[in-house]
Amino acid sequence: MSELTRLTAAEIAVKVQAREVSAVEVAQAHLDRIAAVDHAVHAFLHVDTERALAAAKAVDDDVAAGRPAASPLAGVPLALKDVLAMQGAPTTCGSKVLENWQPPYDATVTQRLLRAGVVVLGKTNMDEFAMGSSTENSAFGPTRNPWDLDRIPGGSGGGSSAALAAFEAPLAIGTDTGGSIRQPGSVTGTVGVKPTYGTVSRYGLVAFSSSLDQAGPCARAVLDAALLHEVIAGYDPLDSTSIDAPVPPVVAAVREGATGDLKGVRVGVVTEFAGDGYEPGVTAAFTAAIEQLRDLGAEIVEVSCPSFDLALPAYYLIAPSEASSNLARFDAMRYGLRIGDDGTHSAEEVMSLTRAAGFGAEVKRRIMLGTYALSAGYYDAYYGSAQKVRTLIMRDFDAAFAKVDVLVSPTTPTTAFKIGERTADPMAMYRADLCTIPSNLAGNAALSVPCGLSDGLPVGLQIMSPALQDHRGYRVAAAYEAARDAAQGGPLIHRVPELEVSR
Amino acid sequence: MPSISRAEVAHLARLARLAVTEEELDLFAGQLDQIVAAVAQVGQVADQDIPPTSHAVPLTNVFRRDQVRPGLTQRQALASAPAAEDGRFRVPRILGEEA
Amino acid sequence: MTTPELMDYAEVVDRFDPVLGLEVHVELSTATKMFCGCPTAFGGEPNTQVCPTCLGLPGSLPVVNAVAVESAIRIGLALNCEIAEWCRFARKNYFYPDMPKNFQTSQYDEPIAFNGWLDVTLDDGEVVRVEVERAHMEEDTGKSLHVGGATGRIHGAEHSLLDYNRAGVPLIEIVTKTITGTGARAPEVARAYVSTLRDLLKALDVSDVRMDQGSLRCDANVSLMPSGTTVFGTRTETKNVNSLRSVERAVRYEMTRQAAVLASGGSILQETRHFEEASGTTRGGRRKETSEDYRYFPEPDLVPIAPARDWVEELRGTLPEPPAERRRRVQAEWSLTDLELRDLVNAGALDLVAATVAAGAPPADARSWWVSYLAQQANNRGVELTELPITPTQVARVIALVTDGSLTNKLAREVVDGVLADEGDPDQVVATRGLKVVSDDSALTAAVDEALAAQPDVAVKIRDGKHAAAGAIVGAVMKATNGQADAKRVRQLILDRCGA
Numbered sequence A: 001m002s003e004l005t006r007l008t009a010a011e012i013a014v015k016v017q018a019r020e021v022s023a024v025e026v027a028q029a030h031l032d033r034i035a036a037v038d039h040a041v042h043a044f045l046h047v048d049t050e051r052a053l054a055a056a057k058a059v060d061d062d063v064a065a066g067r068p069a070a071s072p073l074a075g076v077p078l079a080l081k082d083v084l085a086m087q088g089a090p091t092t093c094g095s096k097v098l099e100n101w102q103p104p105y106d107a108t109v110t111q112r113l114l115r116a117g118v119v120v121l122g123k124t125n126m127d128e129f130a131m132g133s134s135t136e137n138s139a140f141g142p143t144r145n146p147w148d149l150d151r152i153p154g155g156s157g158g159g160s161s162a163a164l165a166a167f168e169a170p171l172a173i174g175t176d177t178g179g180s181i182r183q184p185g186s187v188t189g190t191v192g193v194k195p196t197y198g199t200v201s202r203y204g205l206v207a208f209s210s211s212l213d214q215a216g217p218c219a220r221a222v223l224d225a226a227l228l229h230e231v232i233a234g235y236d237p238l239d240s241t242s243i244d245a246p247v248p249p250v251v252a253a254v255r256e257g258a259t260g261d262l263k264g265v266r267v268g269v270v271t272e273f274a275g276d277g278y279e280p281g282v283t284a285a286f287t288a289a290i291e292q293l294r295d296l297g298a299e300i301v302e303v304s305c306p307s308f309d310l311a312l313p314a315y316y317l318i319a320p321s322e323a324s325s326n327l328a329r330f331d332a333m334r335y336g337l338r339i340g341d342d343g344t345h346s347a348e349e350v351m352s353l354t355r356a357a358g359f360g361a362e363v364k365r366r367i368m369l370g371t372y373a374l375s376a377g378y379y380d381a382y383y384g385s386a387q388k389v390r391t392l393i394m395r396d397f398d399a400a401f402a403k404v405d406v407l408v409s410p411t412t413p414t415t416a417f418k419i420g421e422r423t424a425d426p427m428a429m430y431r432a433d434l435c436t437i438p439s440n441l442a443g444n445a446a447l448s449v450p451c452g453l454s455d456g457l458p459v460g461l462q463i464m465s466p467a468l469q470d471h472r473g474y475r476v477a478a479a480y481e482a483a484r485d486a487a488q489g490g491p492l493i494h495r496v497p498e499l500e501v502s503r
Numbered sequence B: 001m002p003s004i005s006r007a008e009v010a011h012l013a014r015l016a017r018l019a020v021t022e023e024e025l026d027l028f029a030g031q032l033d034q035i036v037a038a039v040a041q042v043g044q045v046a047d048q049d050i051p052p053t054s055h056a057v058p059l060t061n062v063f064r065r066d067q068v069r070p071g072l073t074q075r076q077a078l079a080s081a082p083a084a085e086d087g088r089f090r091v092p093r094i095l096g097e098e099a
Numbered sequence C: 001m002t003t004p005e006l007m008d009y010a011e012v013v014d015r016f017d018p019v020l021g022l023e024v025h026v027e028l029s030t031a032t033k034m035f036c037g038c039p040t041a042f043g044g045e046p047n048t049q050v051c052p053t054c055l056g057l058p059g060s061l062p063v064v065n066a067v068a069v070e071s072a073i074r075i076g077l078a079l080n081c082e083i084a085e086w087c088r089f090a091r092k093n094y095f096y097p098d099m100p101k102n103f104q105t106s107q108y109d110e111p112i113a114f115n116g117w118l119d120v121t122l123d124d125g126e127v128v129r130v131e132v133e134r135a136h137m138e139e140d141t142g143k144s145l146h147v148g149g150a151t152g153r154i155h156g157a158e159h160s161l162l163d164y165n166r167a168g169v170p171l172i173e174i175v176t177k178t179i180t181g182t183g184a185r186a187p188e189v190a191r192a193y194v195s196t197l198r199d200l201l202k203a204l205d206v207s208d209v210r211m212d213q214g215s216l217r218c219d220a221n222v223s224l225m226p227s228g229t230t231v232f233g234t235r236t237e238t239k240n241v242n243s244l245r246s247v248e249r250a251v252r253y254e255m256t257r258q259a260a261v262l263a264s265g266g267s268i269l270q271e272t273r274h275f276e277e278a279s280g281t282t283r284g285g286r287r288k289e290t291s292e293d294y295r296y297f298p299e300p301d302l303v304p305i306a307p308a309r310d311w312v313e314e315l316r317g318t319l320p321e322p323p324a325e326r327r328r329r330v331q332a333e334w335s336l337t338d339l340e341l342r343d344l345v346n347a348g349a350l351d352l353v354a355a356t357v358a359a360g361a362p363p364a365d366a367r368s369w370w371v372s373y374l375a376q377q378a379n380n381r382g383v384e385l386t387e388l389p390i391t392p393t394q395v396a397r398v399i400a401l402v403t404d405g406s407l408t409n410k411l412a413r414e415v416v417d418g419v420l421a422d423e424g425d426p427d428q429v430v431a432t433r434g435l436k437v438v439s440d441d442s443a444l445t446a447a448v449d450e451a452l453a454a455q456p457d458v459a460v461k462i463r464d465g466k467h468a469a470a471g472a473i474v475g476a477v478m479k480a481t482n483g484q485a486d487a488k489r490v491r492q493l494i495l496d497r498c499g500a
């Protein structure tokens, strides 16, 4: 493996600006790595070698001409989740319904990346329409976890997390509706951040659940995530739910945190996220991380958020309800797959046949569930009640954040499970997002940072911050990361086993 | 305890425009039953006087100026169409509500 | 299909009380669509006024048009509605190929305006107050073209072609409360309501209100209850009612049809019916196999609307004089009879006459030009009066030229013809067509002498004091001068020459 692929994004950017290495060399090293290992990992659905090299060349030209860098990440390669629109490349959302669909426009996130000189290598695999916690629901086959190829890389953004852990890209974009950035980050030993809802534009993000979806940065290091965060975040008039406020100062917070001092920071441990269902190895790693935070000077308190117990059921009503409506547009009329248009079937029949053939089992299940929850006679008991639970969860967060600066929990109750292990049991699968869902329902910021291994598999520490206070979590994560690496003699991600390389 | 019948599943599938096989009716009925039973506990707050939250952000009055923005050309609009004719999307016959 | 039995109208209103409910959809004349920046102009090439949002492309998002909200509030205020302190959009979920997202973004239980009324004046001057339930914002659908099949209609078509230029155009849906107690006048009330509403919307300048182009559409809900009872019967909803006259005919037809069904012991099906312009009848639709369940829920892609009270009051200040009040004022100022006023209004000429008067013309002359000669020209061309290529200022100038004697009425009509033929302003037309009245006495005298010489017997009669005979000579002179003579002056000259 080229040393270039082991660098952090921040290091690559500095070297490119210093002309120690060209952006083209960096891009080529990652493209070579993808060619060497992606047959085994299957993180990518689409790799755009030509455009990646052209984008890298443009950065090199800027450097050569002495023009200022487009951003602190100019020339750094990135893997884009296939749920974000990008002109000139397919956007499939991991679904047969959208196989070969090319959007005629760029998502705002895509546009910001391209303008920042970030080199987009390609589009990453995901659970179909972001519905899943394992990436097994992709219509194009599962992605494998580089820590153990028999295991899942998390989901729905398993392609993005696996690309990082396999050193195919130093940066990736994920989207998080119930944990789809944080849970994959947790099980692959990478950093995943769900920013405050409304701070990263959803324009061009193919909606799963509009009131919950949020795109965010994925990286192998906290600083890299913060640098990417500042590139993609910010007000967008094309998204009505976009907040017109300055981007939280996350990079500055990382630099502050890296000094290793958390004195005066109050950290609340969510008491509800422990006990039965939490693997002993996960609990042990989490407990050790809390001790580490205490050693850094943080004040640790226990905080109860009783309504969090209702978060999972509320989520599995709200998200499928919104999804049932958002996915109605995939009807074979204007774009995408069309089945049964042989002159004998009506438009309505073609819609039904196409949707039956084009959607996978999990998507159909959630469409059916959402259709049920919104139907006349059930609305109040299900969707209406779930929205009340949402209020209670926000109140729990408000009460907690009145006492502490950040809340912490394990990111997910278990380490990466085996591919196929939970596919027959939807409810077992859904429990992977137990700890991540409350922040989606409340809209506040949350991230996952690796906090050790259990039986050789990564465990994640989730740090939750109040809305628009994303920088608090970054500060704590950066302090913890520095202490963890110092204690363990190097980045945790470097302990990922060597992948077998083809060629 | 909810119990979702095959007929109800068939009705939902029709509302959602999903062609379902006989086997799928049984499969979905069983799975929906299981999931709905698990999520039904949110109903414990149904009678409580709690305002529902539909949006995570406390924004109101987000408007756009009434100013034309460039859109797509006809060619771009139709580029992904499964079928097109005379600048329009061609779709199978529509069974109208009118006779 | 057999033609349904109809009950004689007099018997219908004797035996039943009609109950009406009217839903009017108005397309706003904003520059852009409800949720995206695409233009709303009518008649563009198909699928050229579209973008990711109004095509429902994956990943696209809506943003509310500020002017559409402003228009909705102004309409609400003009209809004497309360304006919501806080309201939202909802999604109405159902699949239909003309709807790109397969849900309509609309307002459901939280309309922006509610609880209003509109006073409607019937032909005989009776005023009926129609209560308005709500006015809410929503978006229009695309248009389908049905190809194949004998009738070109949706039924029997082989396939359909879709144009989404109209998809997402802002609509305001105005729904009345049930209208009861109107008896035999129900059809007239329905027409008068739509007509009054149309005038109001026109005065607000929020819509083109063209029923023929679909920018104003009316759905009529009709039911009957036996006279003296108070329990509403089953209602039908008639769509495709594309003119004021059709509103009246559709309601009347439904009353006679439903009465016949009820009288024969049948029951009314709750259904959507289609109005047939040609026959003046309604026909039932294809039955839906299952009842629709729209699964409304708050639109998560849009945030709530909470119109500030001072904004609402500011908008109240922009409301025009209500059309009914304006009419009363104009009638007094211009000394019009009820009939004259009605003709003026029916011709759609009120604004034009007012503008002509504002440009200096006497009200009687202005009114006369617009409701007679110009109305006739518009009719000949098959256009609305407002679409004639002549301005009120130009009409006022023509009237001034007649008043100062420069033009005769006949010449004035020729000048107007010239303006309509795009030959320029009235003065230019007068110059280029050479239409000035001939007032040079020597030229006229010569023409008079010539005419008298040609008809000596007539000349004798005039000299004998039969002044009425002068008409024949006037006619001859006018003919000889191509109508450019002042007829009064000619007559005077004839009498002078004959020593009468």
Ligand SMILES: [Mg+2]
Pocket: C106, C138, C173
């Ligand atoms: Mg409507």
Ligand SMILES: [Zn+2]
Pocket: B071, C033, C036, C037, C038, C049, C050, C051, C052, C053, C054, C055, C168
């Ligand atoms: Zn548009």
